[in-house]
Amino acid sequence: MTLIKMVLTASCLWATAVQADPPPGYPFVGFDAGLKAAHESNKPIFLYFGRYGCAWCDHTNKKTFSDAELKKLYSDNYVLVYVDAESGRRLTLPSGERITEAELGVRLQAFATPLFVYLTPQGDKIMQIPGFKTVQDFRDFDRYVRGGYYKQKTLLQFLDGKS
Amino acid sequence: MRAAALLFAVVAGTAHAGWQWSTPLTVNTVRGARIFPHMESANRRNVAVSGTTVGVVWEDNRSGSTQCYLATKPAAAASFQPEIRLSQAECYEPVVIALDGGRFVAAWEEAGKVHARLLPGGAAVTLSNAGAGQVTLAAGAGKLYAAWAEQAGRFRHIVVSRLEVRAGTLQAAPAQPIEAAPPTDEQGWPALAVAGDGSVTVAWEDRRDHHTVPLTSHSSDGRNFVAPVRLSDLRKGGGQGSALGLGAGTGAMRPTLTAWGAQGVVAIWLDKRDFLSGYDVYAAFDPGTRRFGPNVKVQDSFGDNMAQWHAQIVGGADGRLLALWDDARDGTPDVWLANWDGAAFGDNVAVPAAAGPGVQSDPAATLDAAGMLHVVWLEQDEQAGTRVRYARAEWK
Numbered sequence: 113m114t115l116i117k118m119v120l121t122a123s124c125l126w127a128t129a130v131q132a133d134p135p136p137g138y139p140f141v142g143f144d145a146g147l148k149a150a151h152e153s154n155k156p157i158f159l160y161f162g163r164y165g166c167a168w169c170d171h172t173n174k175k176t177f178s179d180a181e182l183k184k185l186y187s188d189n190y191v192l193v194y195v196d197a198e199s200g201r202r203l204t205l206p207s208g209e210r211i212t213e214a215e216l217g218v219r220l221q222a223f224a225t226p227l228f229v230y231l232t233p234q235g236d237k238i239m240q241i242p243g244f245k246t247v248q249d250f251r252d253f254d255r256y257v258r259g260g261y262y263k264q265k266t267l268l269q270f271l272d273g274k275s
Numbered sequence: 276m277r278a279a280a281l282l283f284a285v286v287a288g289t290a291h292a293g294w295q296w297s298t299p300l301t302v303n304t305v306r307g308a309r310i311f312p313h314m315e316s317a318n319r320r321n322v323a324v325s326g327t328t329v330g331v332v333w334e335d336n337r338s339g340s341t342q343c344y345l346a347t348k349p350a351a352a353a354s355f356q357p358e359i360r361l362s363q364a365e366c367y368e369p370v371v372i373a374l375d376g377g378r379f380v381a382a383w384e385e386a387g388k389v390h391a392r393l394l395p396g397g398a399a400v401t402l403s404n405a406g407a408g409q410v411t412l413a414a415g416a417g418k419l420y421a422a423w424a425e426q427a428g429r430f431r432h433i434v435v436s437r438l439e440v441r442a443g444t445l446q447a448a449p450a451q452p453i454e455a456a457p458p459t460d461e462q463g464w465p466a467l468a469v470a471g472d473g474s475v476t477v478a479w480e481d482r483r484d485h486h487t488v489p490l491t492s493h494s495s496d497g498r499n500f501v502a503p504v505r506l507s508d509l510r511k512g513g514g515q516g517s518a519l520g521l522g523a524g525t526g527a528m529r530p531t532l533t534a535w536g537a538q539g540v541v542a543i544w545l546d547k548r549d550f551l552s553g554y555d556v557y558a559a560f561d562p563g564t565r566r567f568g569p570n571v572k573v574q575d576s577f578g579d580n581m582a583q584w585h586a587q588i589v590g591g592a593d594g595r596l597l598a599l600w601d602d603a604r605d606g607t608p609d610v611w612l613a614n615w616d617g618a619a620f621g622d623n624v625a626v627p628a629a630a631g632p633g634v635q636s637d638p639a640a641t642l643d644a645a646g647m648l649h650v651v652w653l654e655q656d657e658q659a660g661t662r663v664r665y666a667r668a669e670w671k
Contacts, residue, residue: 164487167522167550169522199408210341214528
């Protein structure tokens, strides 16, 4: 009986995890923990602004973030932060202001999810990209961010000139 | 032709009544670039009017930690009195409602539990047993209720408590969960309304269907609540993605409620059913049957392609009804309102002192007994610090 309960509980937890949110297997953390980790590691932040039950987030998770090489690329080189677009959980901005996760969407002027935000290790925004994106898109974004091209070019200029 | 059209517009404009606004006032006395006032309470209950006294609550971090504050202003005064601090430990999302005779009840989350206090005077009482937050208050028909989200196992669920003032002391009945069964996913951000018949309606965000949906329930006695139903008229499992097996459904959040007319209740919330334009504001009406009808879009077509935020519905016993929110359709966030004309929400009108360059956001409002509209909002200034602003309007 206990075993059955454990299996059922595990199933419920798994069902919740599948419905919600960041792609499975990636080391996503909360905003405050991510900002601290980025300071310590000097890695840029990849912020996934998703919504519970969001179809395009689900699609991106299944089609794009299931790619093993992309998973390694982003897990190794970014601090991965997940923020829930409708949550009342609180986070602390680099300015010291404490707001809810939902309020971060107001500040980002988010109009769709998923929204992917790249931040410096200090928490300054580099760029934000809304909607479904492919594996190649995320590889391009990675080169733009970690290559430092964002300091001289817009993303469109960079993508036009990429070889 | 253009001159004729302009003349028609002027004549039509003068022929129609509208809100006539007072000079705006600043409420908070302590400001600075690193001080961040917030007004993000459940049901957006940040302003109330008792008799002729206006009360405003908010949270800010001036003391080094986030604390909750109340400022009041007698109608005849030219400015708000210096604010008083409501909390001792870290405090969030305060709300305030009016009793009679210049008295208020405020409630807030402090150190992870919810508290309430009768003002002026009065001592704070702890309302919650377990970890809790997102408290709100409502009064009407001689009854006073609080609702909040309280930890119940893995998730929070919504509970309601009847409050009473006896011999100048605030007393709370044991909190009743809306549902006896433990929650299967997160619940939060309750809104309350006490209708003219004394029944209490609750709406809240609920994730049991694996996406965020406002649910509602009601009770005639504040203890026994009917089974919750959706405020949204989108069916369970609806939305573009679900047909493809993607996602559980569209998002909808932050419901607010108001009592309206003799026995009605009206709800509005932020709704992402049109997933490309951010959250829109939707409303539903309960004319007194304790059943909400079809959903009605609130913002006009000029706001359709914009994300709306911080929406609140405000109603009166005389049948007046309006919705407020902020959006950036003119380039930067401004506070907008739409009046209910009996058949639809009208053209969106900016609150004059809460529009223009810069960021004006987070409106909260109430109607007083005389039908005057009282609005507070945040006016952001990165150098001088954010101001809590207030203005009053009369319908003429």
